[in-house]
Amino acid sequence: xxxxxxxxxxxxxxxxxxxxxxxxxxxxxxxxxxxxxxxxxxxxxxxxxxxxxxxxxxxxxxxxxxxxxxxxxxxxxxxxxxxxxxxxxxxxxxxxxxxxxxxxxxxxxxxxxxxxxxxxxxxxxxxxxxxxxxxxxxxxxxxxxxxxxxxxxxxxxxxxxxxxx
Numbered sequence: 035x036x037x038x039x040x041x042x043x044x045x046x047x048x049x050x051x052x053x054x055x056x057x058x059x060x061x062x063x064x065x066x067x068x069x070x071x072x073x074x075x076x077x078x079x080x081x082x083x084x085x086x087x088x089x090x091x092x093x094x095x096x097x098x099x100x101x102x103x104x105x106x107x108x109x110x111x112x113x114x115x116x117x118x119x120x121x122x123x124x125x126x127x128x129x130x131x132x133x134x135x136x137x138x139x140x141x142x143x144x145x146x147x148x149x150x151x152x153x154x155x156x157x158x159x160x161x162x163x164x165x166x167x168x169x170x171x172x173x174x175x176x177x178x179x180x181x182x183x184x185x186x187x188x189x190x191x192x193x194x195x196x197x198x199x
Contacts (some may be wrong), residue, residue, distance in 0.1 A: 057130050060090035066151050067096070070110045070144040073153070077161050078114070078140065079081050079122065086116035087123050087131060088140055104150040109181040113166070114140040139166040143177040145184050157184055 060071065071090050078084045090112065097109040117123075119131035146159035154158060160180040163175065 060126065061091055063090070063093070066106070066108060066148055066166075067093070067110055069148070069151075069153050070108060070146055070159075071112060071114075071142075072088070073144055073146070073161050074112075074114065074142040074163050075161055078163060085121060086134075086137060087116050087119040087121050088114040089126050089128075089131060089133065091133070091139065094141075097181060102104040106148050107145070107181075107185045108148065109143070109145045109178075111143045111177070114142055114163070116140070140164070141166045141169045145177075145181045147184070 060068065063071065064135050074086060075090075078088055088110040091114060093110065093112045095109075101107065101108040115133045116137040117131035119125060120133050123131060125131050140163050142161070142163040144159060147154045147157060160177075162173070162177055162180075
């Protein structure tokens, strides 16, 4: 009986710890991924049609293309969840701004170029966020097309193609 009670207590304690861990998943992101999430959060903050404060929930998909010399192209698809804090609140701590479960997730995708972990303005970063239930297949295709267009190379000289004589 005591063993069953102890097992029940451990399961309940684990259940309480799990949501807090999930809410702080932003802190687990690499710096370059945080920069892309921050772009989406800035866009939502400045959009007058968005009425809620959001925090990062989870990554759905990531693509990266390393060009060398510190240059990388990134595509990050992720979900943001509304919180109980007022829009514009600077806090992103799970204890201060807990997630709400009565509003849909925000589905976001960002594509951008970085040089030495800093986002470049050329090409212009692509940010697209929409409430999850409103996301269409066409929007998903458009997102991937932005990624392909940003990373497409027409070719150029390589060491093997250069003539020495």
